[in-house]
Amino acid sequence: MKKKLILLFSFLFFFVMAGQGQAFKTANAKEISLFPQQNAFRNTLNLSGVWKFKKDSLNVGESEKWFNGLRNSRPIAVPGSWNDQFEEFSDYVGKAWYETDTFIPESWKGQRIFIRVGAATYAAKIWINGKPLGLHEGGQMPFAFEINSLIKWHAVNRIAIQVENILKPNRVPTGGDVETKFFHNTPATNYDFFPFSGLNRAVWLYTVPAKTAISDVIVQTGFQGTVGIISVHVKTAGAAETGIVSISGGRDNIRIPFHITAGAGQAILKIPDVRLWSPVDPFLYNVTVSITEDKKIVDQYLVQTGVRTITATNKQVLLNGKPIFLKGFGKHEDFSISGRGTSLPVMIKDFSLLKWIGANSFRTSHYPYDEEYMNMADREGFLIIDEIPAVGLYFHGDTTALKQRQAQCKQDIEELINRDKNHPSVIMWSVANEPFGSATFQVQSASTPDAASGADRGMVCLGELMQLAKKKDPTRLVTFAGVMGGPQKWHTLGDVVCLNRYWGWYVGGGNIPGASTSISNELDAIYKATQKPIMLTEFGADANIPGHTDQPKMYTEEYQRDLIKAYLEVADTKDFVFGMHVWCFADFKTSAASMRPGGMNYKGVFTRDRKPKLSALYLKSRWSNEAKRDSTVRR
Numbered sequence: 001m002k003k004k005l006i007l008l009f010s011f012l013f014f015f016v017m018a019g020q021g022q023a024f025k026t027a028n029a030k031e032i033s034l035f036p037q038q039n040a041f042r043n044t045l046n047l048s049g050v051w052k053f054k055k056d057s058l059n060v061g062e063s064e065k066w067f068n069g070l071r072n073s074r075p076i077a078v079p080g081s082w083n084d085q086f087e088e089f090s091d092y093v094g095k096a097w098y099e100t101d102t103f104i105p106e107s108w109k110g111q112r113i114f115i116r117v118g119a120a121t122y123a124a125k126i127w128i129n130g131k132p133l134g135l136h137e138g139g140q141m142p143f144a145f146e147i148n149s150l151i152k153w154h155a156v157n158r159i160a161i162q163v164e165n166i167l168k169p170n171r172v173p174t175g176g177d178v179e180t181k182f183f184h185n186t187p188a189t190n191y192d193f194f195p196f197s198g199l200n201r202a203v204w205l206y207t208v209p210a211k212t213a214i215s216d217v218i219v220q221t222g223f224q225g226t227v228g229i230i231s232v233h234v235k236t237a238g239a240a241e242t243g244i245v246s247i248s249g250g251r252d253n254i255r256i257p258f259h260i261t262a263g264a265g266q267a268i269l270k271i272p273d274v275r276l277w278s279p280v281d282p283f284l285y286n287v288t289v290s291i292t293e294d295k296k297i298v299d300q301y302l303v304q305t306g307v308r309t310i311t312a313t314n315k316q317v318l319l320n321g322k323p324i325f326l327k328g329f330g331k332h333e334d335f336s337i338s339g340r341g342t343s344l345p346v347m348i349k350d351f352s353l354l355k356w357i358g359a360n361s362f363r364t365s366h367y368p369y370d371e372e373y374m375n376m377a378d379r380e381g382f383l384i385i386d387e388i389p390a391v392g393l394y395f396h397g398d399t400t401a402l403k404q405r406q407a408q409c410k411q412d413i414e415e416l417i418n419r420d421k422n423h424p425s426v427i428m429w430s431v432a433n434e435p436f437g438s439a440t441f442q443v444q445s446a447s448t449p450d451a452a453s454g455a456d457r458g459m460v461c462l463g464e465l466m467q468l469a470k471k472k473d474p475t476r477l478v479t480f481a482g483v484m485g486g487p488q489k490w491h492t493l494g495d496v497v498c499l500n501r502y503w504g505w506y507v508g509g510g511n512i513p514g515a516s517t518s519i520s521n522e523l524d525a526i527y528k529a530t531q532k533p534i535m536l537t538e539f540g541a542d543a544n545i546p547g548h549t550d551q552p553k554m555y556t557e558e559y560q561r562d563l564i565k566a567y568l569e570v571a572d573t574k575d576f577v578f579g580m581h582v583w584c585f586a587d588f589k590t591s592a593a594s595m596r597p598g599g600m601n602y603k604g605v606f607t608r609d610r611k612p613k614l615s616a617l618y619l620k621s622r623w624s625n626e627a628k629r630d631s632t633v634r635r
């Protein structure tokens, strides 16, 4: 009898546990294809504000059912990283809970209602009214779930989100107990920026029509002579058989009907005397897709986009068929107190400084940025290298962790291209920053395979990621940013070569003429081997010694300026160099480490509070003088 009872309880326990596991849906990358939009057919509600918050360092929140209401919580701002909002949270690694509540407007009845979280670093689980909804892994990408079956009408709805930020080798970006570690820091990241955590971006509720709706719009552009060509692929759910694409904003309004078969349709529109999108004239057309049932419009979605092409020859990158030189920076989403949380004033200030200094581009190092950045770049005319959070990749050691990480990188690519595919500003997908073969930092040990196998495995992994990006989006270039000393053969995989180089800083520190010679020789050698256009996606020096000096030694503003100048002068002599991005735009917070005084990286040409250093003044004068001579760059 006793035995039977034990068996029965074990079964029950198993089913309850299995039931709990199954009750959470895994996020579907397709659900983030269209940003929430308010129009006559769709609704939005931004839940940004002050939420309830509680640390779960003992990991008891789920068993104690915190999803039914947080007791003894404290207020927290959403969006915003948790780290700098409270004194004792700076380095917290573990779980924490967020809660808010909301009514659902009566007028939303009869529509499909979704929740969309802009970013939860690294992973999240959502409960609505105490019931499990869904989970997502990947700290810099949005995710969305339908919530109709869990909501209450005429009552308050409780939304609980558990966020977990544990640093692990199988995660993207990598951290924690990484075998043969390169970084020795706290918190233990395997990358050089602070692991700001929490709900870093806005949370939205939104609706789409229930019966028949647009589920995706993919806009691809080109031109022949003076005629612009916009191809619009539409995906639908439900019974719509026809639709209309209209284009406005330019000289003429153009409307083209299209048919929908098996949930898909396509319209190709021609725009006479097209106004091409570029940094000099970031002109956006309004592309409105409407779908109809019984001759009535039942759903609509607006995409604002520019008409432009981006291609590469064996020496140059061409925007609209003309060579373009990328001037700008690697950046971070980083500011004091808000951390990596979206701060619109900081974003506006950054774009204003990018214009002030004469830049025309930036890389979203080392993770995708808030979607408002992409909208701003479209409007303001900046070219973006859009990067997934694959920083700190290595290819030696535990193959299970490597496989899990590779799957996460693929998910990140799927999600990123779904999210950002319609932005004219995005010209290139970067599938990794500074992956390293085991030889790179002499990190071989008895438990790790030899250098060659690290480089070979990397070739396969990076190759898969680039192929996936190319297959999903053949209209843009693909690349990755390569580390000093990294395997050269990896650079044969992309459309262009991107290099991060620190001659004169980490190697040959203090010796600027030596740095010039080294970078010049290396560029020639890599071009000879790859026959692809090359850009430097990072070069620079820390500058944090107050005051000025007639002795441009390392860490002074003078040294930073002179090193940047030396690199730019070398690039001037190479016709296969298509861009120079200084590392970094502004000083930013890192984990605590011996080379990071006060947990800061000081390679910004602006301070963390956006004051220009000498190098910013130098770049401004150089880039504005160039703009006077070259009509393809921003004036």
Ligand code: GCB
Pocket: 191, 192, 193, 366, 433, 434, 500, 538, 583, 601, 603
């Ligand atoms: C790099 C990394 C970047 C670091 C930078 C540095 O190569 O890509 O994340 O912050 O070097 O300053 O060391």
